[in-house]
Amino acid sequence: MYKILKKEVLANNIYLMDIEAKRVAKSCFPGQFIIVKIDEKGERIPLTICDYDREAGSVTIVFQAVGASTQRMAEYEVGDTFRDFVGPLGCKSELVDEPDEELKKKKILFVAGGVGTAPVYPQVKWMKEHGVDVDCIIGARNKELIILEEEMKKVAKNCYVATDDGSYGFKGNVNDKIKDLIHNEGKSYDLVIAIGPIIMMKFVSLLTKELGIKTIVSMNPIMVDGTGMCGACRLTVGDEVKFACVDGPEFDGHLVNFDESMKRQVMYRTEEGRAVLKLKEGDTHKNGGCGCGGDK
Amino acid sequence: MDVLKKVPVREQDPKVRATNFEEVCLGYNKDEAMEEATRCIKCKNPKCVTGCPVSIDIPGFIKEVEEGNIEEASKVIAKYSALPAVCGRVCPQESQCEERCIRGIKGEPVSIGKLERFVADWSREHNIKPQPPETLNGKKVAVIGSGPAGLTCAGDLAKLGYDVTIFEALHEAGGVLVYGIPEFRLPKETVVKTEIDNVRELGVKIETNVVIGKSTTIDELLTEEGFDAVFVGSGAGLPKFMGIPGENANGVFSANEFLTRNNLMKAFDESYDSPIVSGKKVAVVGGGNVAMDAARTALRLGAEVHIVYRRSEAELPARVEEVHHAKEEGIIFNLLTNPEEILVDENGRVKGMVCVEMELGEPDASGRRRPVVKADSEFTLDVDTVIMSLGTSPNPLISSTTEGLEVNKWKCIVADEVNGKTTKEGVYAGGDAVTGAATVILAMGAGKAAAKGIDEYLSTK
Numbered sequence: 001m002y003k004i005l006k007k008e009v010l011a012n013n014i015y016l017m018d019i020e021a022k023r024v025a026k027s028c029f030p031g032q033f034i035i036v037k038i039d040e041k042g043e044r045i046p047l048t049i050c051d052y053d054r055e056a057g058s059v060t061i062v063f064q065a066v067g068a069s070t071q072r073m074a075e076y077e078v079g080d081t082f083r084d085f086v087g088p089l090g091c092k093s094e095l096v097d098e099p100d101e102e103l104k105k106k107k108i109l110f111v112a113g114g115v116g117t118a119p120v121y122p123q124v125k126w127m128k129e130h131g132v133d134v135d136c137i138i139g140a141r142n143k144e145l146i147i148l149e150e151e152m153k154k155v156a157k158n159c160y161v162a163t164d165d166g167s168y169g170f171k172g173n174v175n176d177k178i179k180d181l182i183h184n185e186g187k188s189y190d191l192v193i194a195i196g197p198i199i200m201m202k203f204v205s206l207l208t209k210e211l212g213i214k215t216i217v218s219m220n221p222i223m224v225d226g227t228g229m230c231g232a233c234r235l236t237v238g239d240e241v242k243f244a245c246v247d248g249p250e251f252d253g254h255l256v257n258f259d260e261s262m263k264r265q266v267m268y269r270t271e272e273g274r275a276v277l278k279l280k281e282g283d284t285h286k287n288g289g290c291g292c293g294g295d296k
Numbered sequence: 297m298d299v300l301k302k303v304p305v306r307e308q309d310p311k312v313r314a315t316n317f318e319e320v321c322l323g324y325n326k327d328e329a330m331e332e333a334t335r336c337i338k339c340k341n342p343k344c345v346t347g348c349p350v351s352i353d354i355p356g357f358i359k360e361v362e363e364g365n366i367e368e369a370s371k372v373i374a375k376y377s378a379l380p381a382v383c384g385r386v387c388p389q390e391s392q393c394e395e396r397c398i399r400g401i402k403g404e405p406v407s408i409g410k411l412e413r414f415v416a417d418w419s420r421e422h423n424i425k426p427q428p429p430e431t432l433n434g435k436k437v438a439v440i441g442s443g444p445a446g447l448t449c450a451g452d453l454a455k456l457g458y459d460v461t462i463f464e465a466l467h468e469a470g471g472v473l474v475y476g477i478p479e480f481r482l483p484k485e486t487v488v489k490t491e492i493d494n495v496r497e498l499g500v501k502i503e504t505n506v507v508i509g510k511s512t513t514i515d516e517l518l519t520e521e522g523f524d525a526v527f528v529g530s531g532a533g534l535p536k537f538m539g540i541p542g543e544n545a546n547g548v549f550s551a552n553e554f555l556t557r558n559n560l561m562k563a564f565d566e567s568y569d570s571p572i573v574s575g576k577k578v579a580v581v582g583g584g585n586v587a588m589d590a591a592r593t594a595l596r597l598g599a600e601v602h603i604v605y606r607r608s609e610a611e612l613p614a615r616v617e618e619v620h621h622a623k624e625e626g627i628i629f630n631l632l633t634n635p636e637e638i639l640v641d642e643n644g645r646v647k648g649m650v651c652v653e654m655e656l657g658e659p660d661a662s663g664r665r666r667p668v669v670k671a672d673s674e675f676t677l678d679v680d681t682v683i684m685s686l687g688t689s690p691n692p693l694i695s696s697t698t699e700g701l702e703v704n705k706w707k708c709i710v711a712d713e714v715n716g717k718t719t720k721e722g723v724y725a726g727g728d729a730v731t732g733a734a735t736v737i738l739a740m741g742a743g744k745a746a747a748k749g750i751d752e753y754l755s756t757k
Contacts, residue, residue, distance in 0.1 A: 023511045037467055043569040069569055084467040086505035227465050227507055228691050229533035230553035260544055263644030267546040268571045
């Protein structure tokens with residue numbers, strides 16, 4: 001059993017939790033993920049590691065309550081336990097293995113979209129701890145969905161915020177802000193790390209390809225075991241089929257087949273919708289009254 | 297009673313069982329078991345024992361069954377096997393113990409598997425528990441993987457007085473017994489859980505959610521955590537795909553994923569959270585036991601199911617009993633058929649599978665007749681789901697994170713067949729991690745051999 005040590009609401013429907021998981025805390029690195037299973041009947045949910053405290057033996061996760069399982073998770077409080085919590089899984093970020101001297105020579109831009117700001121944070125923090133100055137863009141639909149801005153500002157040299165509706169910071173999406181930095185502020189970058197919704201990572205990659213900037217993305221496909229035994233998380237990178245859980249989750253954004261991955265992400269859309277309805281309405285959702293086929 | 301024939305075993309009616317996940321074979325009751333036991337002629341030099349990878353004293357336990365001493369029979373089996381309720385169900389007895397039974401020359405062999413199963417089930421129902429050793433020898437052994445190889449190795453070492461901890465990557469112990477083999481062949485709550493609890497009764501600790509190579513490494517177990525030896529029984533869980541167009545479409549699964557969702561995550565049960573997309577028309581590509589399991593699972597989820605296999609019925613690698621059960625339940629066999637492409641609709645979903653017909657040509661290096669494509673035989677199979685069951689290979693995670701552990705070109709760990717010794721001191725290995733995908737009982741045999749090897753190593757160290 002894995003105890004919840006801390007719980008915070010970062011934004012509407014976005015939660016942060018510190019989980020006691022000694023083995024994971026001891027051996028994890030930025031870029032890796034964990035799988036959590038709430039209870040006996042729960043499903044296995046992959047979440048990127050957002051921070052860790054090796055001394056305290058805790059790992060921080062951030063999740064958006066978007067489906068039945070994450071909504072159920074959000075109801076858990078400090079002192080409650082999750083049945084299973086396994087990791088670290090996947091490969092650590094390539095940057096972790098690079099010598100500090102090499103890193104310092106690079107001009108790096110992190111691009112975080114929505115709840116994707118959480119997995120960007122440990123990477124930027126790692127850079128700060130190794131004396132590397134980096135820039136960061138946090139993008140979201142509106143002001144309410146911006147998370148970890150204060151934390152990020154402490155570790156990034158420059159932290160820019162962009163909202164689609166202009167309710168806070170720069171008005172426009174992250175691509176607009178990248179162009180603004182390069183064209184209007186005279187910035188240049190050797191490397192972009194983009195983490196967020198798949199559609200955002202796709203469009204950032206298209207832009208940086210045009211601009212000739214190497215780009216790393218962190219893929220978040222459907223997973224089951226997370227250890228390479230099933231291939232649910234497979235995706236096409238260049239000419240090869242890769243398993244995101246063991247070969248990734250980080251890949252070269254200019255080689256990922258985003259369209260295929262987006263289609264695979266919605267494979268269980270109907271099942272997910274039914275699960276949310278069942279959670280909200282319980283037994284009332286039966287017999288296909290809404291035309292969806294009921295609880296079948 | 298016809299002495300040339302096995303006492304028949306009761307089974308669920310095919311029409312009924314095709315709609316549920318309850319066990320197909322109901323097993324013998326005590327009277328039936330005692331009657332079947334009389335068919336054994338108690339050979340002085342029993343051939344059946346030589347056919348068993350863990351060399352169970354078969355005439356010994358059958359004699360006890362014949363006399364009605366079931367508890368005694370269970371003690372005889374326990375000397376050799378930690379998982380009799382599993383083996384009695386899933387071993388390919390027809391090519392092992394029963395193949396060598398003298399009775400089999402003129403008639404049907406003694407039903408050794410069903411008798412072993414009866415003894416194990418009776419023991420569970422009568423709450424017979426194994427006895428842990430009275431004293432421990434103070435030495436610690438880590439076992440990686442809680443499948444048949446790991447459970448057997450751990451059980452044997454615990455009986456010898458070692459302090460054993462099993463590390464398992466998934467959230468449940470059992471390996472293929474929990475994620476691979478379906479409920480209807482191997483019930484989880486009763487059979488598998490009890491056998492794993494029996495290994496715990498011997499003093500073995502099981503730590504789940506530990507991925508060796510990620511959460512910790514073999515080197516750390518040996519240096520920081522104070523283990524004196526390690527057994528690697530991590531299996532062969534890496535699925536193969538064909539590499540044909542359309543294989544990443546929605547609706548194409550590896551058999552591992554499909555079976556894991558159903559068996560481990562219980563997706564077939566509404567009260568569990570994990571979803572499964574069960575199509576209306578399913579093609580399972582492959583002809584092994586895993587293919588049969590996937591096909592029969594899809595059938596129970598309500599689909600029309602085709603087995604698509606490139607050779608003929610005679611070459612099907614699955615157990616005869618499983619093929620027979622699959623046919624009885626209504627699985628359609630498209631033999632001498634090979635997929636070439638999966639057709640995908642505009643939403644990325646499977647809408648069909650282009651196949652070609654095959655014929656068997658000259659024998660290849662392995663002696664099997666090589667299937668060759670029949671000219672102009674292309675056709676489209678109308679399916680919405682495809683399950684690839686083409687075999688698995690060992691996951692490279694452990695070998696790639698362990699200094700000095702040699703693997704061969706198939707990424708199988710190189711280990712001595714007799715004692716499981718690898719190229720790294722103190723590290724032993726067995727089961728599918730060494731041989732590539734094989735059977736439960738062979739993995740158990742390897743776990744036993746390695747336990748002996750580890751004991752010899754640590755006794756002289």
